[in-house]
Amino acid sequence: MNDKPTVLFVCVHNAGRSQMAAGWLRHLAGDRVEVRSAGSEPAEHINPAAVEAMREVGIDITGRTPTKLTWDEAQASDVIVTMGCGDACPVFPGKRYEDWKLDDPAGLGVEAVRPIRDEIRRRIQDLLTDLVPPRDAR
Template identity: 85%
Template sequence: MSDTRPTVLFVCVHNAGRSQMAAGWLRHLAGDTVEVRSAGSAPADTINPAAVEAMKEVGIDITDQTPTRLTWDTAKESDVIITMGCGDACPVFPGKRYEDWKLEDPAGMGVDAVRPIRDEIRNRIQLLLADLSRRA
């Protein structure tokens, strides 16, 4: 069986906050119409607890996610690569769609400060989904 769903990869440094929230939103809003991946150039040991709490507030559970190291294969096998401040560690492959989302890093922040980042990510995910369905 061949999978024709687009694959979206979210990349940030620690894969503990922004990219995990983005992956959680995309899984929630797209269901099984998109394959969702996330990774980090220098993954943390655990997900940011404030990001987990902020997502729980909107009914999305990301507690089962684990920060993962970005690999060339993961990036190469993705259709859309969305970076969130991973700098030069993000691989570039010809023919891939890239977006760089400038978002504040929630590392070390409390849930009150993470909520606006969560909501901005949701808005960007909704725009991404609308664009992916137009291209399908």
């Protein structure tokens, strides 16, 4: 990894879990990490319940758009975090992988998405601790 690690979050539709994860990492890491997200079969829009759940914690993901996973994007990433892709997400050799088993927020209301959001935050905090030193440790 270079001085600024790059993390790519991947789920099938890039409309819920991966967008929330990217939002959390951007929020918690600031400019210390480059953040990307993509999907193997991207949806047209981000899940409204995911948008609302993130808005509740002060993170705005409304301007994000689901995007198609590309080979170049994966190759340029240091860490690839998959979320419920199964065989739909390809494997890119030589990359650090984490597979996060998380419920799919598709079709759920905001009440059901909140626990997913909170679990993603916990995992993002662990990942961030592993990738970069705390701000006050510099």
